[in-house]
Amino acid sequence: MKRETREYHYDWNIWSIIENASRTGDGTRKEYDTLLKLIPHFRDSLDAVIRWGEPGTLLLKLLAQCLNAVLTAHEQGKKVALTTFCFAPPILHAFDVVPLVLEPMTVLGTFILQRGTGEYLDYCCEVGFTETSCSSQRGALGAYLAGLGVRPDFIICDSPGICDTNANSYAFASAYLDIPFYQLNYPPFLTGERASAYHRQDFRGLISFLEEQTGHTLDMDRLRQITAEIRRQSELITEINELQRIVPSPVPGIFNLFLYSGNFLMGGTPGFTDLLESMLKYIRGRAAQGLAGTRSGKERARGFFSYIDHYTTDLRFWTFLENRDISHLGCILSTFWQEDAPYSMEHPDAVYRVEDGDLDAMIDSLAMQVSRMPMIKSIRGPYDAPHMWLDDTLTMTRLLRADFVAYFGTIGCRNTWGMVKPYARDLERAGIPALILYADAFDDRVQSWDAVIDKMQEFLSLRKIGTGRPARRPWR
Amino acid sequence: MMEEMREAARALYHPLVRKWKEAGKTVIGYPCTFVPEEIIHAAGMLPYRMRGIGTTSLSIGDTYFGPVICSLPKCMLQLAGEHAYGFLDGVIITNGCDSMRRLNECWRKAGEDIPGILPGYFHYFGVPHKAASYSYEWYEEEIRELIKSLEEHFGVKVTEKALRKSIRLYNESRRLLQKLDDLRSGTEARMTGEDALTVILAGSAMPREEYTALLKTLLKDLKKALPIDKGRKRLMLVGSSNDDPEFVRLIEDSGALVVADSLCFGSRSYEDLTNEEGDPVASLSRRYLNQCRCPRMFGCYQDRLSLILDKAEKARVDGVILQNIRFCDLHGSENGIFERDLEARGIPCMRMEREYGPLVETGRIRMRIDAFLERIA
Ligand code: SF4
Ligand code: SF4
Numbered sequence: 001m002k003r004e005t006r007e008y009h010y011d012w013n014i015w016s017i018i019e020n021a022s023r024t025g026d027g028t029r030k031e032y033d034t035l036l037k038l039i040p041h042f043r044d045s046l047d048a049v050i051r052w053g054e055p056g057t058l059l060l061k062l063l064a065q066c067l068n069a070v071l072t073a074h075e076q077g078k079k080v081a082l083t084t085f086c087f088a089p090p091i092l093h094a095f096d097v098v099p100l101v102l103e104p105m106t107v108l109g110t111f112i113l114q115r116g117t118g119e120y121l122d123y124c125c126e127v128g129f130t131e132t133s134c135s136s137q138r139g140a141l142g143a144y145l146a147g148l149g150v151r152p153d154f155i156i157c158d159s160p161g162i163c164d165t166n167a168n169s170y171a172f173a174s175a176y177l178d179i180p181f182y183q184l185n186y187p188p189f190l191t192g193e194r195a196s197a198y199h200r201q202d203f204r205g206l207i208s209f210l211e212e213q214t215g216h217t218l219d220m221d222r223l224r225q226i227t228a229e230i231r232r233q234s235e236l237i238t239e240i241n242e243l244q245r246i247v248p249s250p251v252p253g254i255f256n257l258f259l260y261s262g263n264f265l266m267g268g269t270p271g272f273t274d275l276l277e278s279m280l281k282y283i284r285g286r287a288a289q290g291l292a293g294t295r296s297g298k299e300r301a302r303g304f305f306s307y308i309d310h311y312t313t314d315l316r317f318w319t320f321l322e323n324r325d326i327s328h329l330g331c332i333l334s335t336f337w338q339e340d341a342p343y344s345m346e347h348p349d350a351v352y353r354v355e356d357g358d359l360d361a362m363i364d365s366l367a368m369q370v371s372r373m374p375m376i377k378s379i380r381g382p383y384d385a386p387h388m389w390l391d392d393t394l395t396m397t398r399l400l401r402a403d404f405v406a407y408f409g410t411i412g413c414r415n416t417w418g419m420v421k422p423y424a425r426d427l428e429r430a431g432i433p434a435l436i437l438y439a440d441a442f443d444d445r446v447q448s449w450d451a452v453i454d455k456m457q458e459f460l461s462l463r464k465i466g467t468g469r470p471a472r473r474p475w476r
Numbered sequence: 477m478m479e480e481m482r483e484a485a486r487a488l489y490h491p492l493v494r495k496w497k498e499a500g501k502t503v504i505g506y507p508c509t510f511v512p513e514e515i516i517h518a519a520g521m522l523p524y525r526m527r528g529i530g531t532t533s534l535s536i537g538d539t540y541f542g543p544v545i546c547s548l549p550k551c552m553l554q555l556a557g558e559h560a561y562g563f564l565d566g567v568i569i570t571n572g573c574d575s576m577r578r579l580n581e582c583w584r585k586a587g588e589d590i591p592g593i594l595p596g597y598f599h600y601f602g603v604p605h606k607a608a609s610y611s612y613e614w615y616e617e618e619i620r621e622l623i624k625s626l627e628e629h630f631g632v633k634v635t636e637k638a639l640r641k642s643i644r645l646y647n648e649s650r651r652l653l654q655k656l657d658d659l660r661s662g663t664e665a666r667m668t669g670e671d672a673l674t675v676i677l678a679g680s681a682m683p684r685e686e687y688t689a690l691l692k693t694l695l696k697d698l699k700k701a702l703p704i705d706k707g708r709k710r711l712m713l714v715g716s717s718n719d720d721p722e723f724v725r726l727i728e729d730s731g732a733l734v735v736a737d738s739l740c741f742g743s744r745s746y747e748d749l750t751n752e753e754g755d756p757v758a759s760l761s762r763r764y765l766n767q768c769r770c771p772r773m774f775g776c777y778q779d780r781l782s783l784i785l786d787k788a789e790k791a792r793v794d795g796v797i798l799q800n801i802r803f804c805d806l807h808g809s810e811n812g813i814f815e816r817d818l819e820a821r822g823i824p825c826m827r828m829e830r831e832y833g834p835l836v837e838t839g840r841i842r843m844r845i846d847a848f849l850e851r852i853a
Binding site for chain 2: 127128129130132133134157160161163164165167168169170171172174175176181182183185187188189194197198201202205382383384411412413414415416417418419420421422425438
């Protein structure tokens with residue numbers, strides 16, 4: 001790691017950049033345009049977020065708050081939990097524990113820092129990780145292993161049974177930093193009393209762990225407030241999901257990133273509700289005008305990204321789509337399986353419901369919500385089993401009328417690389433053009449962005465997607 | 477007797493399996509030590525741990541698996557696709573690790589393209605990643621479902637009496653293997669690591685009764701054998717699956733002796749015994765889920781470190797080779813912390829990433845081992 005990289009704490013560095021970025025939308029347009037000229041390294045990323053007006057600015061302000069909460073947690077006598085994006089944070093908020101979520105921290109570093117997170121990724125390997133481990137944790141974890149950030153008090157991960165390499169990163173961090181570890185562990189299927197009972201018992205184990213770590217018991221009133229917030233948030237997310245089905249889709253592609261990063265970091269908090277409301281205001285406006293969420297307002301193609309997005313420097317992935325009038329219809333990360341989501345209707349047993357009758361009902365709701373989080377739900381079992389990856393993708397692409405499906409992942413993702421070829425073949429057999437990209441969403445060094453673009457363009461042109469000619473999909 | 481063991485360790489369809497099949501009996505393949513062999517045995521079948529030996533191409537493995545996947549399950553799929561596993565009447569897949577669990581889909585999909593390669597019985601056995609009251613219950617339930625499905629598919633009955641008998645038999649052979657370990661790692665080692673691995677591998681693919689008898693004779697002979705460790709560095713081999721005695725020979729040809737291991741095709745498969753009292757299914761659940769020796773059981777690093785330290789001390793090792801198959805992040809990353817913690821205690825370590833399959837990297841591996849031996853000389 002370079003000496004200058006060691007000069008700054010990673011979380012402080014990201015916080016200070018975002019804190020400043022969040023104020024850039026407060027001035028006049030002229031001031032903003034002048035500022036962009038002065039920040040050549042940040043300009044594209046900043047503008048990719050701020051140009052959407054209030055929701056973009058609000059997201060940055062909320063992110064700055066989350067980061068500040070991490071930085072000041074210990075001063076305020078709060079505990080910091082190192083955790084994963086697959087884990088829904090409301091239970092942590094209920095215990096007043098501050099979540100430090102690695103993968104969004106990696107995403108932030110990837111698109112904000114001039115040199116990306118390469119040095120932190122590599123630092124993990126210096127201290128023992130295999131270079132083939134998932135980059136989504138390593139990108140930020142390297143900083144924490146190097147002591148360049150707030151020292152977490154304990155670790156909670158819920159990827160065992162879902163993703164080894166993710167769980168392994170957290171287990172490694174626990175052993176390396178010598179801090180307590182709790183794992184939620186998932187069975188290979190989702191529904192049925194056996195799986196639900198397992199989810200519930202495991203989640204109660206987590207509550208005991210949190211009680212032990214914080215010295216507090218679960219606060220019923222606080223939990224009730226959070227439950228009400230989750231209910232409202234689930235309704236708002238459902239409305240966004242509904243609006244996304246309109247042709248053209250009025251939802252700006254980058255709003256998917258807002259949606260899932262918000263939920264991963266601040267699900268259950270009033271701030272996230274505000275963000276969703278602000279996004280909805282914008283989307284409803286576009287829908288009323290019959291405009292697509294792209295910059296031009298036009299839609300030439302609709303894409304569903306069957307796994308994650310691509311985050312390397314400057315958020316170029318979203319700009320690429322926008323410049324080609326391609327609507328980003330979401331990815332696995334933006335599907336949460338709240339009970340009234342359009343995609344939930346056909347799978348009533350695969351959803352979570354928000355119940356607040358008594359303490360047990362609230363705890364069970366949270367357990368169910370966590371067990372339906374992105375990835376946790378859809379890649380725990382065989383990809384072609386009910387409620388799993390293929391089933392979910394077919395449902396989403398049909399409801400959203402997607403013209404194509406593209407897979408972006410990380411090279412460390414054993415789980416999806418273990419099945420993505422047959423999965424893509426099955427999608428093609430169902431009439432859906434499917435593209436596998438051999439890139440790493442967090443690490444340009446694996447495949448350059450130019451190579452990724454070439455592949456995407458080649459695919460779109462070969463499959464005649466977005467050429468103006470209506471593609472022949474089964475649902476058309 | 478060693479020759480019989482070698483035959484069983486060297487080939488997939490070796491004479492003892494052939495004999496078993498010719499007698500009209502059933503063989504069930506499984507890929508990971510978290511599958512309870514006792515159940516298959518109690519059903520009157522041969523539990524057969526699948527391997528990926530003898531592959532010369534990955535054309536089929538690579539068609540279904542992605543590029544960044546451990547080559548062990550890929551080699552298994554390749555062999556299945558080439559009908560080399562045609563003698564298996566059934567297969568039990570488990571979620572040992574992510575690469576291995578996707579053998580489920582990849583094998584099924586390959587079966588759609590290559591007729592006759594998917595056994596009629598193909599079962600998924602879901603193993604939790606932690607030991608807690610409810611995960612023991614889960615595992616028990618998995619066992620009961622496994623029994624039911626074997627009974628229904630093959631028209632057999634797994635009685636409690638047969639299960640108890642199988643538990644006793646497996647315990648007996650595991651105790652014998654522990655004794656073999658003593659002879660291998662004692663002050664005067666009497667067996668090479670290559671032969672020890674051969675013996676262990678044979679056990680994963682031959683009828684247990686015959687194996688136990690062979691082990692008894694072998695132990696008697698070994699007690700009379702001369703020590704072989706003089707002037708050789710004593711090493712321990714740790715990490716990803718290794719079912720290749722030639723890899724161990726390569727290490728030993730450089731002047732070392734592999735006197736101990738923590739490998740799942742090694743001592744990890746026999747270090748724990750099953751309680752012979754009480755409900756046999758519950759006892760099996762405890763035995764299999766309590767073993768924290770594989771990093772798939774997350775959050776038990778300290779336990780694994782203690783086990784390795786104890787073993788290293790007992791076997792008086794001069795150094796530890798921490799190896800992993802490429803893309804095996806579980807062992808590969810944990811090896812990184814083992815290296816830190818073992819070196820801090822004065823135990824020299826060497827980390828090595830390698831490919832599973834035919835030893836194509838002999839030169840590189842030998843050079844690294846020579847350098848390590850020089851370091852600890
Ligand atoms: S992207 Fe893949 S490897 Fe990374 S956390 Fe998700 S499932 Fe695991
Ligand atoms: S290393 Fe662990 S997961 Fe892999 S086969 Fe062995 S016991 Fe199973």
